[in-house]
Amino acid sequence: MIETAVSLGVRVHDPAPPADLFFFRGGCRLHVRDWGGPGPAVLLLHGGALSAHTWDFVCLGLRDAARLVALDLRGHGDSDWSDDYRIATMAEDVVAVAGHLGLDRVRLVGMSLGGVVAAHVAAAHPGLVERLVLVDVAPGVDFGSTGRARAFMAGLEPAASLDAVVDAALRVSPRADRGTLTYRMSTLFRPGPGGMWVPKGDPRPPDFPAILAAIERLGAQLTALPVLLVRGGRSRVLPQATAERFVQHLPDARLAVVPDAGHIVQEDNPAALTEVLRAFVGGRGAGYGV
Numbered sequence: 001m002i003e004t005a006v007s008l009g010v011r012v013h014d015p016a017p018p019a020d021l022f023f024f025r026g027g028c029r030l031h032v033r034d035w036g037g038p039g040p041a042v043l044l045l046h047g048g049a050l051s052a053h054t055w056d057f058v059c060l061g062l063r064d065a066a067r068l069v070a071l072d073l074r075g076h077g078d079s080d081w082s083d084d085y086r087i088a089t090m091a092e093d094v095v096a097v098a099g100h101l102g103l104d105r106v107r108l109v110g111m112s113l114g115g116v117v118a119a120h121v122a123a124a125h126p127g128l129v130e131r132l133v134l135v136d137v138a139p140g141v142d143f144g145s146t147g148r149a150r151a152f153m154a155g156l157e158p159a160a161s162l163d164a165v166v167d168a169a170l171r172v173s174p175r176a177d178r179g180t181l182t183y184r185m186s187t188l189f190r191p192g193p194g195g196m197w198v199p200k201g202d203p204r205p206p207d208f209p210a211i212l213a214a215i216e217r218l219g220a221q222l223t224a225l226p227v228l229l230v231r232g233g234r235s236r237v238l239p240q241a242t243a244e245r246f247v248q249h250l251p252d253a254r255l256a257v258v259p260d261a262g263h264i265v266q267e268d269n270p271a272a273l274t275e276v277l278r279a280f281v282g283g284r285g286a287g288y289g290v
Contacts, residue, residue: 004179005057009271013064020078025096031078032097035059035068040130041103042281043094044070045114047135047264048206049153051077053187054111057270058277066107066281071097073117075202077187085206087214091120098128107281111135111266112237113206116214123221131226133280135273136238136263138229138246139216143208145236146263148172156199162186165197180267219249227253228280232261232268 002015018035033052042062044055052070059068072079073090082089094117098106107130110118115134122129143150152172159165165185170176192198227250231243240257247253256276261268 001056001183002060004183005060005270007179008057008177008269010057010061010274011271012060015060018059018068018070022078023096023100025093028074028082028093029080030074030093030097031072032101033059033070034101035063035070037063037065037067039066040281041067041069041098041101041106042277043097043103043106043108043118044068045073045094045108045110045118046070046076047112047114048211049076049150049156049188049201050111050184050264051187051200053077054184054264054266055109056183056187058266058274061270061274062277062281065278067103069097069101069103073114075204077200081202087116087120087210088124090117091124094118094121095125095128104128105130107131107133109133109135109277110137112137112263113211116211116218119218119221120214122225126224129225131228131280132222133228133230133277134218135230135265136232136235137215137218138238138243139218140239140242140245141215141237142239143212143237154203154205156188156201156203158192158196158198159189160196162189162197165189175262177268184267219246222250222253225252228256228276229253230256230258230265230273230276232263232265233257233259234261235263235265237263 018033021032046054052072055070074082108118115137166181189197231238247255258265258272
């Protein structure tokens, strides 16, 4: 993890691993990675089919500026599978994490699905959320442009080796960095019987129409707090014009564009995203471009 982060340009301030914590809410065991750190509390939420580990590189570079906690949403990573994946339910998981850790005020960073969950938390619990970062998600997103990649992630099956999974992923996304993909897949699979590698995430498809409908409600949910929208410079999911239009309709919002990054900004260019987030979580403003 450290070697890959450094190769991506991240300045690692403290290489110590985070604390992996587990607790239950309503019978569902939830997993968080608590990186510690000084400064304001920041909860980081991953996108669909990813896990809390997607934030590892960013957390290594940012842990000197904030108390960082990354959550595995239910059905992802090392959190339990569930029969309830409603946005509202996952939002209450986030609130429970904050309460479990004794955090009275937090700043939320959510990528894609995680951004939708974060916005729901902000709207339902305005006293909890101080400010919010959306990473590559806003009304008008074009998820059709990533159909092959999403289908690949949704169809993950047991494999004889992680190298085989990475090779298959590179055939779908040839521009991806092999080292980053290898690390991602190592966190999305666990060793299984017979030497096979088994996906951790729930293979049942998400309620995509419900997620899209929630994305279209983002503007109405984010009128009472500072918002930073981060777009990957080469993202096909969130066009530049769509991102600009969204921030123009919010009372306190800025847009930051991270170069050399697609939809999964935190893995494609964690060094640049770290600096954007550093400005935001440090309280110096609603957002800064790079």
